[in-house]
Amino acid sequence: MLTELDPALDLAEHLRLLLGEMPDGCGEYQLIQVLRQRHCTHIPHLPLTDRLVLFRTHFLLFNALYRLRDRLWQEKSAHLAIGALHIQLLPYRAGEEALAVHDSLRDYYLDLDQLRQAGESDVEALLASFWTRLHGGEEKRAALELFELDRDAPLDLALIRQRYRQLVSLHHPDRGGSTQRLQSINLAMEILTRYYR
Template sequence: MNDLNPALDLAEQLHELLREAPAGISEFHLIQQLKARHSTHIPHLELADKLVLFRTHFLLFNALYVLRDRLWQQQSAHLEIGPLCVQLQLWRPGSNALAEHDPLRDYYLNLQHLRETTEDDVEKLLASFWTRMQGGDEKRAALELFELNGDQPLNLATIKLRYRQLVSQHHPDRGGSTSRLQSINLAMEILQRYYG
């Protein structure tokens, strides 16, 4: 155990739990298992509070991405990370999954998001999620955010060019907003599903 890096310690605990669940395990059950084992790396509070829920989720996914990177570097296993199922899989030689840009990985490995996200931000994220789940047109919203017309012929190269322009324009290092950049990254993830 490494006291200087709590995320690594949580990653080790998660690795143990995942080895015990070869068929995979949900995020909720991982949290329950960690609480049952008295892990000191996640809040031991009720998940009814939205900010506690967000912070618990963020800490868990941060550690999962740390673990995934470590397993990939060791070429010992592949970690499939999803909200409904997290599963440890056999190492696949030649896999370049981590070489590709992964906005979710970038988000969860940046602890600034954990520190800066307020209860109001969590409310907005949840409202956005439920709007999409209730049939909101995520593709249309993403195209609108990118200021692209869905009627014109679009391809992934055009969308990526627009993405890079928006990231450059709205990056916090250049005076932009972190929340705006998160929205741009989410929109890119959505558009990649439709045009990738």
């Protein structure tokens, strides 16, 4: 039987206890499920299918993880590895603070205004941006190949538009081109506009 978490403890302390029980670490979803099973009152217990609930749960979890990591580092008691797919409590290792890289994600999650100000449209925009970046590598690469542009060359929207006009002129059905090819060119232009606007 799982023991319930003490509601008097903050979410960061709940996470320290749970991660201490998982020496191999775990993913975010698993951590959320364990928090829910143990009746943690610091996260919403609403369906994660609601995108706003999902965002708020994710944000609260990562806010607590970053606060815990800072606390453990100051105490020199442990190191918390926080990744998108894996979270793990590790032994403390002394390091050079001067070598620390600025962590913009830490700044984002520790700023509670980000949570308070995020509405449904903001969450939708964040998710759209995430999926565009996740799948965009292949999509963007294919569009650049269709436009016969070097992805390593410095590109801007003006250059892409110029190439688009050339391709439309070449492949327009009124000039003996293919409707299907023209549709592919238009789709590629849509994709590239998202990346280079």
